[in-house]
Amino acid sequence: xxxxxxxGRAPSLRFIAATMxxxxxxxxxxxxxxxxxxxxLAIVLVFWNIFLPSRIGLAPAWLLxxxxxxxxxxxxxxxxxxxxxxxxxxxxxxxxxxxxQAWGQVAHLYPLFLVSLASVFAVxxxxxxxxxxxxxxxxxxxxxxLWVFVSRIIQLVLQRKSRPGRMRTRKPVSPVKT
Amino acid sequence: xxxxxxxxxxxxxxxxxxxxxxxxxxxxxAVMQLDRRFEIASPLRQGVSVILYPVTEALxxxxxxxxxxxxxxxxxxxxxxxxxxxxDEETDNAQSLLLVNQLRxxxxxxxxxxxxxxxxxxxxxxxxxRASLKDGLARKVLIDLGRDQGVSVGDPVINSDGVVGQxxxxxxxxxxxxxxSDEQLFVPIFxxxxxxxxxxxxxxxxxxxxxxxxxxAAEIQEGDEVVTSGLDGLYPAGLPVGRVSVVVxxxxxxxxxxxxxxxxxxxxxxxxxxxxRNGGAEAAKSADGKQETPVASASxxxxxxxxxxxxxxxxxxx
Numbered sequence: 001x002x003x004x005x006x007x008g009r010a011p012s013l014r015f016i017a018a019t020m021x022x023x024x025x026x027x028x029x030x031x032x033x034x035x036x037x038x039x040x041l042a043i044v045l046v047f048w049n050i051f052l053p054s055r056i057g058l059a060p061a062w063l064l065x066x067x068x069x070x071x072x073x074x075x076x077x078x079x080x081x082x083x084x085x086x087x088x089x090x091x092x093x094x095x096x097x098x099x100x101q102a103w104g105q106v107a108h109l110y111p112l113f114l115v116s117l118a119s120v121f122a123v124x125x126x127x128x129x130x131x132x133x134x135x136x137x138x139x140x141x142x143x144x145x146l147w148v149f150v151s152r153i154i155q156l157v158l159q160r161k162s163r164p165g166r167m168r169t170r171k172p173v174s175p176v177k178t
Numbered sequence: 179x180x181x182x183x184x185x186x187x188x189x190x191x192x193x194x195x196x197x198x199x200x201x202x203x204x205x206x207x208a209v210m211q212l213d214r215r216f217e218i219a220s221p222l223r224q225g226v227s228v229i230l231y232p233v234t235e236a237l238x239x240x241x242x243x244x245x246x247x248x249x250x251x252x253x254x255x256x257x258x259x260x261x262x263x264x265x266d267e268e269t270d271n272a273q274s275l276l277l278v279n280q281l282r283x284x285x286x287x288x289x290x291x292x293x294x295x296x297x298x299x300x301x302x303x304x305x306x307x308r309a310s311l312k313d314g315l316a317r318k319v320l321i322d323l324g325r326d327q328g329v330s331v332g333d334p335v336i337n338s339d340g341v342v343g344q345x346x347x348x349x350x351x352x353x354x355x356x357x358x359s360d361e362q363l364f365v366p367i368f369x370x371x372x373x374x375x376x377x378x379x380x381x382x383x384x385x386x387x388x389x390x391x392x393x394x395a396a397e398i399q400e401g402d403e404v405v406t407s408g409l410d411g412l413y414p415a416g417l418p419v420g421r422v423s424v425v426v427x428x429x430x431x432x433x434x435x436x437x438x439x440x441x442x443x444x445x446x447x448x449x450x451x452x453x454x455r456n457g458g459a460e461a462a463k464s465a466d467g468k469q470e471t472p473v474a475s476a477s478x479x480x481x482x483x484x485x486x487x488x489x490x491x492x493x494x495x496x
Contacts, residue, residue: 028230028237030309034384037312058202066209070226071234073311073318073347073354076219077209084202091195127214130316130361130382 011158016056019044019154020064028071036138038146041068042086042113047151049090050097061087078123086116105151106144113140227349238309300414300453303327307448308352317360317380319343319444323452324351332412334453340418340441341365341406342450355450358387358419358440367419368407372396375407378419378438385443387420389436398425404438412455418442 026040041064048056065080072079089112090097097105117140121132193201213219305323323329325348333345335355344363347354356363359380367389368375376392389404402422408415420438428434444450 025233025237028234030238030241031312033310033312033317058198062202062205065206066222067226067230070223071230072313073320074313074316075210076213076223077206080209081203081206084199084206088195088199088202123210127210128362 011052015158016048016052019048020060024064024067027068034135036135036142038139038142039068040146040150042083042116043143043147043150044154045083045087046090046109046112046147047154049087050094050151053091053094056087057091058084058087075123075127078120081123082116082120085119086112089115102148105148109144109147110140113143116140224349228351231349231351234309300455301328302451302453303329304449304451307355307444307450310444311354316362317343317357317382317384318346319355319357320352321355321450321452322352324349324353326350328454329353329452330455333455334413335450336417336453337442337444337447337450339443339447340420341413342440342442342444344412345452353452357444358442359383359385365413365419366407366409367404368415369396369398369402369404369422371402372398374398375409376436378404381437385440385445386423387438387440389422389438391433392436394428394433398422398434398436400425404441414453 020041023040023044031037045056045061045064049061061083062080065078065083066076068079068083069076093108093112097108100108114137117136118132121136124130125132209219213223303323305321305327308320308322311318311320321335329345329348331345331348335342335344341358343355343357343360344365345353346356346362357380358365358378359382361380361382363378363380365378366375367378369389369392374393374396376389378387379390380387389398392398400422404419404421406413406415406417406419418441420440422436422438424435424437426435
């Protein structure tokens with residue numbers, strides 16, 4: 001689905017930052033440790049790297065990865081690594097993904113999320129000797145499915161923000177009194 | 179570029195994506211090495227954690243509110259039962275506390291007579307479990323005590339049932355506890371019934387740990403009690419650790435597989451006690467000296483002059 005409706009609607013930096021902050025808050029919620037809860041930050045980073053690859057690059061992904069490492073209390077840098085791989089993959093796929101229907105997008109993104117999460121597990125295995133568990137396969141599936149919904153929602157918000165009707169609701173400029 | 183308003187730069191393209199990826203990966207690996215081998219990355223972690231602290235606390239608020247409301251809504255009869263149970267427990271404990279106090283002063287006197295190094299009774303501090311870390315491979319929880327309260331890395335953590343785990347990382351306001359079921363935590367233990375020593379290692383499963391390196395000839399049975407041996411000088415000896423649940427006899431040339439269930443569960447009680455090994459002494463002294471008050475107040479007469487109890491010990495005298 002090439003989003004014709006959102007072509008040329010440049011989202012403000014504030015909006016991009018707001019989506020990332022919301023994703024971060026989602027990740028900070030006290031989830032049960034054993035559930036394959038999707039990593040919302042990864043989803044949002046993939047979205048912006050697909051739709052705005054020239055503005056959002058690897059730097060925010062890397063820095064937000066460090067924040068996630070601190071929050072999870074794990075070795076610093078492993079999420080930075082994972083998100084960098086994720087963003088690179090998203091930038092590589094950014095011309096293909098929007099042309100696919102939902103299931104096509106899921107099929108493209110599942111391996112991407114899988115590789116990214118596998119890099120985290122590889123680091124854990126090399127450094128701490130801990131083997132992967134079932135979330136290695138379940139979590140990317142949840143992320144790829146959720147990505148479809150999240151990307152639709154962000155696009156809808158963008159369309160709403162840039163609808164001409166919203167422009168008319170603004171107060172007309174009052175004539176200058178002389 | 180579906181969303182960008184302006185066309186991308188024609189000449190100034192910047193670094194290619196592949197080079198950027200290479201830089202990002204190298205930087206990530208470098209940070210990992212710094213974090214693992216040196217203390218350089220520690221201030222970064224501390225700083226970010228302090229910034230994140232209010233956010234995570236705010237996100238825990240709805241849950242805490244629900245807990246609080248649940249506690250308020252408990253029926254009166256339940257609370258009465260709880261009070262009865264605690265009273266019974268207190269009476270039971272008062273007897274043994276009395277005995278412990280006497281033994282402690284006796285022990286101190288005898289040790290003085292024999293010129294032995296005196297046993298120290300470490301300071302401790304009560305805290306509460308705030309959250310469990312979302313990390314599928316490690317069993318860790320966060321408590322509301324940190325460096326400001328004198329907690330340091332390696333401090334043992336117990337609750338009323340026994341050993342909970344060990345402090346693995348300290349932040350200014352919080353600390354991370356590695357639970358007994360974490361694969362990276364090892365505690366030297368002793369099985370009183372068979373007199374065997376060993377070491378525990380978490381199995382990575384919730385509420386389960388293995389007893390490793392036990393004597394090959396030892397006959398270990400299901401239901402055997404596991405207590406700390408105190409050989410590491412870290413955990414006080416004799417603390418309950420758990421109970422053996424499964425024993426798989428040893429094959430030729432191998433250790434038997436012994437699986438045990440921890441005595442203490444943070445899922446049941448949120449309150450934990452951190453035993454402050456070092457640095458805690460001054461911090462606790464400056465903050466308050468209340469740690470040993472329950473012991474002192476339970477004794478009808480003040481402890482012997484040489485007993486290491488605090489000056490408050492004299493207050494309950496009639």
